[in-house]
Amino acid sequence: MRSPSASRIGPRLQAAAWAALLVAAFGAADPPRKIRVLVDPGHGGKDAGAIGWKRTKEKDVNLRTALDLAKRLRETGLFDVRLTRSKDVFVTLPDRCRLANEWKADLFVSVHANYAHDRREKGSEVYFLSDHASDPEAARLAEVENAADAGPPDPSRDGEVAQSILGVMARTENLNRSSKLAATLALALKKKTSLSSRGVKQASLYVLHWTDSPAVLVEMGFISNRRDAARLRSSGFRNKIAKALASGIVEYVRSKEFVEQMRQGSSTAGTR
Numbered sequence: 001m002r003s004p005s006a007s008r009i010g011p012r013l014q015a016a017a018w019a020a021l022l023v024a025a026f027g028a029a030d031p032p033r034k035i036r037v038l039v040d041p042g043h044g045g046k047d048a049g050a051i052g053w054k055r056t057k058e059k060d061v062n063l064r065t066a067l068d069l070a071k072r073l074r075e076t077g078l079f080d081v082r083l084t085r086s087k088d089v090f091v092t093l094p095d096r097c098r099l100a101n102e103w104k105a106d107l108f109v110s111v112h113a114n115y116a117h118d119r120r121e122k123g124s125e126v127y128f129l130s131d132h133a134s135d136p137e138a139a140r141l142a143e144v145e146n147a148a149d150a151g152p153p154d155p156s157r158d159g160e161v162a163q164s165i166l167g168v169m170a171r172t173e174n175l176n177r178s179s180k181l182a183a184t185l186a187l188a189l190k191k192k193t194s195l196s197s198r199g200v201k202q203a204s205l206y207v208l209h210w211t212d213s214p215a216v217l218v219e220m221g222f223i224s225n226r227r228d229a230a231r232l233r234s235s236g237f238r239n240k241i242a243k244a245l246a247s248g249i250v251e252y253v254r255s256k257e258f259v260e261q262m263r264q265g266s267s268t269a270g271t272r
């Protein structure tokens with residue numbers, strides 16, 4: 001039997017214990033500010049995303065889970081949370097990235113559900129950026145999730161090829177942090193939900209490429225798979241996913257990678 005405290009995340013009591021860690025991260029001179037998390041429910045409005053079992057629309061399960069995740073994060077008292085959309089509206093990929101970068105988000109978490117023609121495919125996976133897909137399925141995913149006509153979020157970034165040494169270092173650090181965040185969230189989903197885990201993958205996904213903070217994209221499960229879809233349609237199960245993701249994010253901000261990120265300044269904006 002689990003103790004009540006272990007089954008809940010976010011009591012302020014626990015937040016107090018983390019405050020010391022945040023003071024160390026932000027520096028003793030600065031009062032700790034809240035950690036800015038941009039939660040990005042994939043698709044919306046005219047873009048339904050994938051349509052799965054029983055005509056389940058990806059945009060709907062993404063939004064409901066993301067709203068729940070945002071609420072849970074806010075309840076910890078540690079996070080300032082914004083959403084790229086809080087209702088069923090269309091938001092372009094560049095706009096999603098602009099929202100994150102202009103706000104100087106500390107973390108970017110995109111919430112999606114997966115689809116495969118083979119309805120036996122199932123399970124959760126968490127992506128971070130790579131210019132080379134980790135496998136053919138990851139390459140296919142990038143085709144599905146990226147809008148073909150989306151240019152860079154800021155025209156001045158067009159043709160960003162030559163990179164300063166500082167910019168390259170910042171990008172490498174961001175990738176390391178994104179990798180850590182992805183691993184933490186994948187493990188939380190594995191431990192706290194009954195979805196099978198397909199682990200961490202890498203792909204060239206637009207929202208991961210153009211956000212300045214550590215960024216991950218969560219594929220909660222396959223809405224083309226009957227069992228996964230039935231779970232994603234259940235508010236009780238979505239609550240479990242949101243709870244697992246919230247606890248994973250809380251765990252990530254306690255990591256040395258995040259403390260280091262805060263020490264350096266949360267955003268690498270303008271350095272790539």
Ligand SMILES: [Zn+2]
Nearest residue numbers: 042049112113
């Ligand atoms: Zn999607």
